Amino acid sequence: MTIDRRSFADKPTLAKELAEAVADRIRTAIAERGTAAIAVSGGSTPARFFQALGKTKDIDWDKVIVTLVDERWVDETNDRSNALLVNERMLQGPAATARFFPLYSGGDAPDAAAVAKTNALLAQLPGPFAAVVLGMGSDGHTASFFPGGDTLAEALTAEGPAIAIRAPGAGEPRITFTLPRLLRTDGLYLHIEGEEKADVLDTALGDGPIEDMPIRAVLRSGHAVTVYWCP
Numbered sequence: 001m002t003i004d005r006r007s008f009a010d011k012p013t014l015a016k017e018l019a020e021a022v023a024d025r026i027r028t029a030i031a032e033r034g035t036a037a038i039a040v041s042g043g044s045t046p047a048r049f050f051q052a053l054g055k056t057k058d059i060d061w062d063k064v065i066v067t068l069v070d071e072r073w074v075d076e077t078n079d080r081s082n083a084l085l086v087n088e089r090m091l092q093g094p095a096a097t098a099r100f101f102p103l104y105s106g107g108d109a110p111d112a113a114a115v116a117k118t119n120a121l122l123a124q125l126p127g128p129f130a131a132v133v134l135g136m137g138s139d140g141h142t143a144s145f146f147p148g149g150d151t152l153a154e155a156l157t158a159e160g161p162a163i164a165i166r167a168p169g170a171g172e173p174r175i176t177f178t179l180p181r182l183l184r185t186d187g188l189y190l191h192i193e194g195e196e197k198a199d200v201l202d203t204a205l206g207d208g209p210i211e212d213m214p215i216r217a218v219l220r221s222g223h224a225v226t227v228y229w230c231p
């Protein structure tokens with residue numbers, strides 16, 4: 001396994017270092033390919049990182065596309081919307097000129113037509129991501145790869161780019177990039193904070209079925225993963 005675990009003293013230091021790593025990936029992708037796309041996670045952990053990245057001045061933000069690794073099926077006025085979080089915390093100041101590709105495409109549920117609409121937009125993304133930043137729940141989910149997810153097997157294997165998924169621990173129905181699409185990335189980061197999540201990661205790195213802790217599919221994928229952790 002190519003898992004590089006990095007520990008930082010505190011949350012502000014982690015946010016700054018992760019923002020610098022992702023900014024480097026963005027600058028390199030723009031230099032090599034003309035554009036850079038990144039996919040970031042929602043939830044409660046990434047706000048500081050979003051603010052640090054959004055303040056970065058030496059990036060051609062108008063050449064950057066930001067999207068989400070997954071989204072709850074709610075519109076952008078809902079405080080559970082990951083898009084709302086990204087817009088409020090990252091796409092301000094220097095980063096305000098970046099383009100944002102939402103995963104939520106309207107309506108009450110991610111039915112086939114809604115997912116097709118999202119996938120038509122996502123088909124416009126450049127080939128590989130410059131960076132994908134994952135989070136992890138204490139149940140071992142990442143993106144919306146939840147234990148018990150109704151489309152989990154497909155989400156971990158299909159080309160996608162995105163698929164609907166429902167799971168007992170997920171709250172709303174969700175839409176998520178599939179794992180194969182997320183693995184098409186230059187940099188793959190896992191951002192977790194707190195002792196509990198360090199313990200969950202230790203468990204996930206041990207033996208056991210992927211269905212119990214879907215983060216294992218990422219950790220066993222063969223793609224290098226850099227873990228950013230702080231207490």
Ligand SMILES: O=C(O)[C@H](O)[C@@H](O)[C@H](O)[C@H](O)COP(=O)(O)O
Binds near residue numbers: 042045136
């Ligand atoms: O929309 C989401 O919920 C996510 O993208 C999800 O995969 C998240 O990264 C983990 O649930 C960790 O969430 P916390 O940071 O809130 O613990």
